[in-house]
Amino acid sequence: MLKKISSYFVLLLISTGSYAQNFDSQKLDSYFASLEQNNKFMGSVAISKNGTLIYSKSVGFSDLENNKKATPNSKYRIGSISKTFTSVLVLKAVEMKKLKLNQTIESFFPTIKNAEKITVEHLLSHRSGIHNFTDDKDYLIWNLQPKTEKEMVAIIAKAGSDFEPDSKAQYSNSNFVLLTYMLEKSFKKSYTDLLKEFITKPLDLKNTYMGGKINPAKEECKSYTFNEKWILQPETDISIPLGAGGVVSTPSDLVDFSNALFNGKLLNPENLEIMKSIKDQYGVGLFQIPFYDKIGYGHTGGIDGFSSVFSHFDDENIDFALTSNGTNFNNNNIAIALLSAVYNKPYDIPNFSSHEVSSEDLDKYLGIYASKQIPLKITITKDKKTLMAQATGQSAFPLEATEKDKFKFEQAGIVLEFRPEDKTMKLKQGGGEFLFNLE
Structure with a gap:
């Protein structure tokens, strides 16, 4: 249930465009x-x-x-x-x-x-x-x-x-x-x-x-x-x-x-x-x-x-x-x-293909990640076969596996890409990319 009677959208800001005369x-x-x-x-x-x-x-x-x-x-x-x-x-x-x-x-x-x-x-x-x-x-x-x-x-x-x-x-x-x-x-x-x-x-x-x-x-x-x-x-x-x-x-x-x-x-x-x-x-x-x-x-x-x-x-x-x-x-x-x-701009029809993972597959991602770019720590846990993420001061949210080492939280436009061999994780959201290291 949404607590606030408000939300805020920020739409893409890049170049120019015009109304599509042949609206698709x-x-x-x-x-x-x-x-x-x-x-x-x-x-x-x-x-x-x-x-x-x-x-x-x-x-x-x-x-x-x-x-x-x-x-x-x-x-x-x-x-x-x-x-x-x-x-x-x-x-x-x-x-x-x-x-x-x-x-x-x-x-x-x-x-x-x-x-x-x-x-x-x-x-x-x-x-x-x-x-x-x-x-x-x-x-x-x-x-x-x-x-x-x-x-x-x-x-x-x-x-x-x-x-x-x-x-x-x-x-x-x-x-x-x-x-x-x-x-x-x-x-x-x-x-x-x-x-x-x-x-x-x-x-x-x-x-x-x-x-x-x-x-x-x-x-x-x-x-x-x-x-x-x-x-x-x-x-x-x-x-x-x-x-x-x-x-x-x-x-x-x-x-x-x-x-x-x-x-x-x-x-x-x-x-x-x-x-x-x-x-x-x-x-x-x-x-x-x-x-x-x-x-x-x-x-x-x-x-x-x-x-x-x-x-x-x-x-x-x-x-x-x-x-x-x-x-x-x-x-x-x-x-x-x-x-x-x-405005005749490119956009993709979303592909919701998923990547099958076992509970054991998720173990290599678990832990607390910190970044030098932003003052935020993200704790990665699991609930059976679902990977969970929780940022400092926020509620935990479920992640969906999309391909090997890659997960997303669609509602917030968050993508997490893990490199277990380097003990790093990259967070992508709203056009920004932030590198996190496993503590």
Whole structure:
């Protein structure tokens, strides 16, 4: 189960490219067929150009227990992409003079530390200093139970502040839960109604709304993690993430929302520029998402077993979105494949061939490895016929043998190459290579 209602994608950054006039949808179909056949991904994707859908695909199951396949209308919890919707609503409130970016929050939340210094803009840009409640060790103990506004504000207030307001940026779901309450008080309407009034109804987004208890009868997906088989995940109660992570949507709705937002159909130009203004890696409800020489703007999300990403690229007016209810793969690679297809860049259909090993074969790799390049030690152990790796201060994760002396952890894009004769190990991730020596 994902602890945080967020994740961060960093896409490939190399040279130049252009939109493929002869878009190869068949290759993308083969790409997703490979993922599906090898239990690597369950979810849906969509790509649009100039506001017109040019590709969509759904694979896996929306409800595995009832053998219900995912369709283009399957609805996913989108986690922190909700923050983009909430940011639009807050800036709409600013346009309507319901809120001001520079107003402080003490009249709304007098119990919050530094409330007299924290502004609406600080909340939007993760510069408030308010502690992120999903980082707390006990979060996964209470996140399945409904919480009232009073209870959530008390939890956030008790956690206090991590830094002086506006001194730096640090991701905090607490900010957007508080913004949800501020919106509701300012308009005297529920977040559900505000989302409908200002975004989903004007854009005719029929599959986007504030979530609730997952209802498969309404084509709402359950979520899963993979450990030899897909395992159903518990549901965070939506009264907790609210506008920080409680929205439900589909990729086709998300690309329509993205295209409308970046083409000026939701906010005035000044407020759209505020959203795109990046400081210390954060905009307002947006991140920069680079791909080769292009810079897109979007957001990512993760909650329970769900993960998601959307982005807009002004170059060729491209929007893409991915929503997943189960992944046993590095979703960043999927995003790269989608954009590579759009911009006529090379990408490979993944080959999931494995290398058979016995428990005895793994003994030569065991031990603690250290590197002079990075201050990190990696302990290699085994669990029967599975090699396990554990970095300093992190949980252990299973490694899959791909060929002799070579193992991978697909979800994080990690490859470990061993040279037992030299007592060394090479770690590859994100284009970097790090040499480790057996202690």
